[in-house]
Amino acid sequence: MNLLVLLLVVAPAIAAEQHPPAPPIHEQTITVSAEALAGLPRVKVEAKEHDNPTATYEGVALGAILERAGLPRGEKLRGKALSAIVLLTASDGYQVVFTLADTDPAFTDRQIILADRKDSKPLPEKEGPFRIIAPSEKRPARWIRNVKKIAIKTVE
Numbered sequence: 001m002n003l004l005v006l007l008l009v010v011a012p013a014i015a016a017e018q019h020p021p022a023p024p025i026h027e028q029t030i031t032v033s034a035e036a037l038a039g040l041p042r043v044k045v046e047a048k049e050h051d052n053p054t055a056t057y058e059g060v061a062l063g064a065i066l067e068r069a070g071l072p073r074g075e076k077l078r079g080k081a082l083s084a085i086v087l088l089t090a091s092d093g094y095q096v097v098f099t100l101a102d103t104d105p106a107f108t109d110r111q112i113i114l115a116d117r118k119d120s121k122p123l124p125e126k127e128g129p130f131r132i133i134a135p136s137e138k139r140p141a142r143w144i145r146n147v148k149k150i151a152i153k154t155v156e
Helices: 002-018 062-068 079-083
Strands: 030-031 044-045 053-061 084-090 093-098 113-118 130-131 147-154
Touching: 002 113, 044 113, 053 062, 062 113, 062 147, 079 084
Parallel strands: none
Antiparallel strands: 030 147, 044 053, 053 113, 084 093, 084 147, 113 130
């Protein structure tokens, strides 16, 4: 019986040592601009929107932007950090949400990019200068156009 009590007391302490608490999420807003994306690795994805032909989009992985902003990624993304959301706002006020985990390759193979080019040309004016592309989504409802802000928030 004493061994059971010892295990109940020691096991949580051992687990805490193996997995220290996740760093806190600092709510912040990133204004989307060419300067904000400068120096980040560029990626290309092929995607089809509605009945349009497949297009090649180029930009920066949303996760790379969030990593540069100091948000936890990979093994550090756990606990309360998993309740963080990424709120994207367009110039017309339209908003969409992804979770922080949706943007992390340690959690998913899906790609979400902030595109600035389509078929090797700048995005058309009605779509850009920046647009979210999530090619694995069956409906492009979160492919927000004219992205102006990326806000990181926590959900209680």
